[in-house]
Amino acid sequence: xxxxxxxxxxxxxxxxxxxxxxxxxxALANISFLDRLLVRTELNLLHAxxxxxxxMAQINHEPCEIVCDLEKNSYRCDNHRRVLPxxxxxxxxxxxxxxxxxxxxxxxxxxxxxxxxxRASVEGTLNAGTVYLVDTGKRYQYALSSAIxxxxxxxxxxxxxxxxxxx
Numbered sequence: 001x002x003x004x005x006x007x008x009x010x011x012x013x014x015x016x017x018x019x020x021x022x023x024x025x026x027a028l029a030n031i032s033f034l035d036r037l038l039v040r041t042e043l044n045l046l047h048a049x050x051x052x053x054x055x056m057a058q059i060n061h062e063p064c065e066i067v068c069d070l071e072k073n074s075y076r077c078d079n080h081r082r083v084l085p086x087x088x089x090x091x092x093x094x095x096x097x098x099x100x101x102x103x104x105x106x107x108x109x110x111x112x113x114x115x116x117x118x119r120a121s122v123e124g125t126l127n128a129g130t131v132y133l134v135d136t137g138k139r140y141q142y143a144l145s146s147a148i149x150x151x152x153x154x155x156x157x158x159x160x161x162x163x164x165x166x167x
Contacts, residue, residue, distance in 0.1 A: 035087055035135045042088045043133055043142040043156055047167065049077050050118060050126060050144070050154045057120040066118040068111050068131065084133075091134040093141045093159065099130050100143045100163035101155070107132065118146070125152040 053064040056078065066077040070090055074083040084090070090110040097103035099112070113119075113129030120126050126146040133142045141159035157163040 032139070035137065036140045038085055039088050039133050039135050039140045039142050040158075042084055043144060045082065046075065046131065046133070046144050047154055047156055049075070049082070050120075050146070053077055053118065053120040054124045054126065054152060054154075057122050058124045061122050063122065064120045066120075068113070068116040068118070070111065070116065087136050088133060089136060090132065091138065092132045093134060093138045096132075096141060096159060098132075098143070098163075100145050100157040100159075100165075101147065103163060110134075113146075123152070125149070126154060 049066055053066050057064040064078065066075055068075045068090065072083065073089055074081055076082070092098075092107045092110055096107050097105060098107040110132045111129070113127060113131070118126055118129065118131075125148065128146060128148045130143055130145040133144075134140065143157040143159065143163060145155050145157065146153070155165055156167045158166050
């Protein structure tokens with residue numbers, strides 16, 4: 001009579017490994033999604049700060065500035081400082097051309113506003129320039145751009161082989 005040995009069948013092991021692999025692939029996909037979401041959220045916050053600076057300049061009849069600090073990975077407006085999350089930086093993917101509205105030169109600086117300062121005038125216009133945000137893995141690139149026009153506007157862009165307007 002054969003002895004009964006406790007153990008796993010091959011099918012049980014294969015099913016278990018398959019479940020673990022599926023769970024790991026879902027987890028890794030969500031981490032990638034979160035990186036993109038963080039960069040996009042920071043872009044939206046910077047856009048809201050620009051709108052705030054424009055409105056404050058018009059209301060108070062004095063210019064308002066947003067000062068970006070590359071070393072501290074932060075920006076400041078009206079004595080309020082916003083530090084970017086660890087996975088988001090002012091930066092550019094390798095080989096990207098800009099500015100977003102008319103890309104013709106290779107981007108070398110993540111902030112093209114003069115002295116890294118976005119200045120809102122009393123008319124509500126921002127000085128010309130672009131701020132580029134990217135995740136630390138340099139997979140997801142976004143940009144916030146302002147041009148000198150009679151009608152003040154701030155545009156946001158997403159980059160995937162080319163810049164696309166998102167707002």
